[in-house]
Amino acid sequence: MAKKTGEKYQNIIEAAVKVIAQHGYHQAQVSKIAREASVADGTIYLYFDNKADVLVSLFKEKMGAFVQATRERIELLERADDRLRELIYMHLWQMSQNRDWAIVTQIELRQSDPVVRAGINQALKEYLKLIDEVIFLGKEQGVFRENVEHRVARKMIFGTLDEAVTSWVMNDRKYNLVSLVEPIHNLFINGLKVEKQ
C-alpha cells in the first residue's frame, strides 16, 4: 500500500527526526510531523502504513546509512584491532555529529511501543553482524583470543558504545564524545588488569 520512495517520503522522515528530537517521542504527533514536512496528515499514509512504520522506516534508513558508512571505512584497514578502533570512532563520531539523531536514537525511540521496538531490533542486527565480523577477523588474524565468546564480546562492544552515547546525551553533551575512542579501544583490547612485568 505504502509507496516508500519519493521526495515526500524523505521529507517526512527528516521531519519526524526533527520533531521527535525537538519535542520528544510522546509529543511527536502525526499532525506535527505532517506540518513540519509541509504535507497534509493524510499524505503520510500514502507513504507509510501507520505511525509505527514511520518510526521503523526512519530508523532503518538512518541505521542502514550508518552501518554502510562504518563498513566502508573499516574495510580500508587491515588489522582487526584497527578496524575495531575505527568502528568505535565511527559510532561515536557519527552520533556526535548529529545532535537530533543521537537524541532520537538513544532516548526517544526507546520509549516506543513493542511494534516499533521489533522493527528497530531488526535494523540493529545488521550492525551487530558488522561487529561480529570484526571479532571473527580478529580471531583469524590471531589478534584476538580464540577463546573469547564472540556473542559476549559483541555485547560488550555494542553495550559499552550504546551506554557511552546515552550517557553523553543525557549529560547534555558537555564533553567531546570522540575523546572516548582511545580509552574505550584500549579497554576492549587490554582489559582492566595490570600487565605482568
Added chain:
Amino acid sequence: MAKKTGEKYQNIIEAAVKVIAQHGYHQAQVSKIAREASVADGTIYLYFDNKADVLVSLFKEKMGAFVQATRERIELLERADDRLRELIYMHLWQMSQNRDWAIVTQIELRQSDPVVRAGINQALKEYLKLIDEVIFLGKEQGVFRENVEHRVARKMIFGTLDEAVTSWVMNDRKYNLVSLVEPIHNLFINGLKVEKQ
C-alpha cells in the same frame, strides 16, 4: 500526601510488576494494577501520588534491594577482580531469578515517559556508584591499571551487563544467563588481545 508504607503499599508494587511484565507497559492501566492488588482504584492514590509515582517507587524499591544485596556480597571479598566477578554474578543471577522483574526493567520501563525516566535514572546512580567503588579499589590494590578512565570502565561494565540481560530477555531467556559470568569477567579483565607469549 501519599503514605508510602504498609502491606498494601507492597502489594500494589508487586501487582504493578506483575501486570507490567504480563501485559506490557502500555497495557498496564491503574485499574488493572488495582485489580491485581485486590484493592480499589482509589486506594492506589492513598499510597502513591500518581501512576508515575507507582512506577518510580517500584524501581527504587527493587533497585535499592538489588544494590544492597550486591554490595553485601561483594564486600565479603578482598580483591577487586573477585568483587567485579561477584558483581557480574549478582547482576545476572538476580535478573535470571526474577523473570517479571527482568522484563519490567529491561524492556517495559524504558518506554515510560520522561517523569518516570528521571526517577529511574536517579535510582540507577546508586548502582553506578557501586561499580565505581570496585574500579577505584582495583586501582588502589594495583589489580587494575591506573591509566584506565573509571568513567569509561563504568560504562563498559554497566553497558555490557545491561545489554547482556536485555538480549537474554529478548531471546526469551533461552540460555542460562549466569553462564556468561566467567566469559564477561574474563573479557573485562584481560580484554580481547592475545597474550604475549
Added chain:
Amino acid sequence: MAKKTGEKYQNIIEAAVKVIAQHGYHQAQVSKIAREASVADGTIYLYFDNKADVLVSLFKEKMGAFVQATRERIELLERADDRLRELIYMHLWQMSQNRDWAIVTQIELRQSDPVVRAGINQALKEYLKLIDEVIFLGKEQGVFRENVEHRVARKMIFGTLDEAVTSWVMNDRKYNLVSLVEPIHNLFINGLKVEKQ
C-alpha cells in the same frame, strides 16, 4: 487552535444550550452535547479549546446578539425614559421568548466554575455599558435626576431585571413576564413614594 466559526460551531452551541437546559449544568457532559449536535466528541475540540470555552462562547454569542438587538431597538427612541422602558421590555421579552436560554442563563450557568464565570462577567460588561448609556442620556436630557449615582442606578436596573427573570424561571414561568414591564418601569422612574398632591 479552535476554529470558532462554521455550521458545526453553531450546532454545538445550540446543542449545549439545549442539553444544559434539559439536564442541568452538572449533567451536561461533553459527550451528551456532542450527541445532541450529531458530531463526535472529538469534533467539539476542533471548534472549542475545552468545555469551559463552549460555555463561555455560548454566553458571549447569545449575549452579544441580545445586547445588539436591544441597542438597535432603544436607539429608535428619543427620550431616556422611553429607552429605559424598551430596555426593560427587551430584557423580559427576549428571556420569555426562549425558555431554554432563560434557564441556562439564570440558573445553570451560575453553577459554573470560576473560569467560566470570568468569561461570562466579561460578556456581561457590554450590557451594563448599555444600561449606563441610558442613564447618562437621561441626565443629559434632564429626564433623570443629576444627583443619581449612575453605578447605583445601574445595579438597580440590572439587579431588578435579573431577579425578576430568575424568580420567573424558578416559579416555572407561571405568569407572563412581559406584564412586569410597566410596573418595573414605573417603579424605576417614580420610586416608591406617594406623590405630593
Added chain:
Amino acid sequence: MAKKTGEKYQNIIEAAVKVIAQHGYHQAQVSKIAREASVADGTIYLYFDNKADVLVSLFKEKMGAFVQATRERIELLERADDRLRELIYMHLWQMSQNRDWAIVTQIELRQSDPVVRAGINQALKEYLKLIDEVIFLGKEQGVFRENVEHRVARKMIFGTLDEAVTSWVMNDRKYNLVSLVEPIHNLFINGLKVEKQ
C-alpha cells in the same frame, strides 16, 4: 439520622464557611472541612445527612440570624421608609462586616447543585417576607404608593441589594459598601425622574 445540634455541629458549619471562603466552592471537599473543624471525615455524617445538608444548614443558620437581627432593628422604627433604609443598611452592613460570609453567599454558594439551591431558596423566603412586610406597611401608612405591585417592589429591593453586594465582592471590596445606603434608599423612594417643580 443526623443530630443537628452540639458544639461539633457549630464547629463544622464554621469550618465550612471558612473553607469555602478560602478555597472556593469547588475546592471545599468534605475532608478539608473535617480537618478545619478538627473532626474525622465520618463525624460530619453524624451531624449532617450529606454534604449538601452541610451547605443548606450553613445557609439557614446564617440567614436565620441575619433576618432576625434585621427584623429586630427595623421594628424599632415607625415609618416604612425609615424601616426600608434600616433594612438596606443592615443588609449592606452585615455583608461588609463578614468578608467570608459575603464571598460564600454571593459567589461560592451560587455554584452549588440544584439540591442545595432549593434549600437556599427556602431559607431566602423568610427574608423576602420581611421585605414584603415593609412594603405593605408603607402602603398602609400612605408612605408608599398603593398601586405599586409588591412583588415587583420586592424584586427591586432584593435584586438591587444582591447585585450591589455581588458587585462589591467581585471588585475585591475596594469601596465602602455602607456608603451606598443613602443613594440606594433615595433611588428606591424617589425613582429616577426629576421632580416637577
Added chain:
DNA sequence: AATGAATGAGCTTTCATTCAT
C-alpha cells in the same frame, strides 16, 4: 496524488460516603 475535517475509543484521578474498629 493530496487534502484535512471528522471520528471515537480509551484512561487517570477525584472525592462523597461507608463501616469495621
Added chain:
DNA sequence: GATGAATGAAAGCTCATTCAT
C-alpha cells in the same frame, strides 16, 4: 460517639487513522 481507610463511579480530552472531495 468517633474514627479514617477504603471504596468505585464518573468524565474531559487526545490523537492515529479514514475517506469524501
